[in-house]
Amino acid sequence: RKEVEQDPGPFNVPEGATVAFNCTYSNSASQSFFWYRQDCRKEPKLLMSVYSSGNEDGRFTAQLNRASQYISLLIRDSKLSDSATYLCVVHYSSASKIIFGSGTRLSIRP
Amino acid sequence: GAGVSQSPRYKVAKRGQDVALRCDPISGHVSLFWYQQALGQGPEFLTYFQNEAQLDKSGLPSDRFFAERPEGSVSTLKIQRTQQEDSAVYLCASSQSLAGQTNTGELFFGEGSRLTVL
Numbered sequence: 532r533k534e535v536e537q538d539p540g541p542f543n544v545p546e547g548a549t550v551a552f553n554c555t556y557s558n559s560a561s562q563s564f565f566w567y568r569q570d571c572r573k574e575p576k577l578l579m580s581v582y583s584s585g586n587e588d589g590r591f592t593a594q595l596n597r598a599s600q601y602i603s604l605l606i607r608d609s610k611l612s613d614s615a616t617y618l619c620v621v622h623y624s625s626a627s628k629i630i631f632g633s634g635t636r637l638s639i640r641p
Numbered sequence: 642g643a644g645v646s647q648s649p650r651y652k653v654a655k656r657g658q659d660v661a662l663r664c665d666p667i668s669g670h671v672s673l674f675w676y677q678q679a680l681g682q683g684p685e686f687l688t689y690f691q692n693e694a695q696l697d698k699s700g701l702p703s704d705r706f707f708a709e710r711p712e713g714s715v716s717t718l719k720i721q722r723t724q725q726e727d728s729a730v731y732l733c734a735s736s737q738s739l740a741g742q743t744n745t746g747e748l749f750f751g752e753g754s755r756l757t758v759l
Contacts, residue, residue: 537683567748574732574750575684618683627697629674629748631683 537632554619647751666735
């Protein structure tokens, strides 16, 4: 079992729709959580950190559920420019690893 | 620019050749990571440096892979006797924060070195 698991998708949704992704992690010692965005043939870039209390940045909302060991990303009013791969990222405080999930592909159609 | 710079951007190697991939992190960044990303997959952790010290190399897939950061700045990932399964994009990332800290800072990635082994 991979340390960080995501549904690979692709998610194909119409512009304006709300879409949500989940990510599960296996190590309860995980300390910090993030969502990164990666456009085709580009490098990953930080989208947002994920805090225990949940956090929102414009149309994007991230949630953390430590008891069930998953994090989620919600995108409201999706735009064509949201089409990308979304990578779930977990940092283990007991180690120096920052682990990426395999990514969820999102495609927004007009 | 002030971002992470990687070279070469593209490398084609014949099976059995040695290759060296270079990473210039953002100036002053303590932490440096190497990742391997195969097509359609997420980045897979290879190794981590804190300044010049290689604190974690558990992700290196075989002893053909070697990384160094002798002066705590530029890093080189070397792959000896390349195999076809080594074909991937090799991403370097740097961060101001230490990986062992509670609050991990943002990782800044280079554009990657795309390695194709024939």
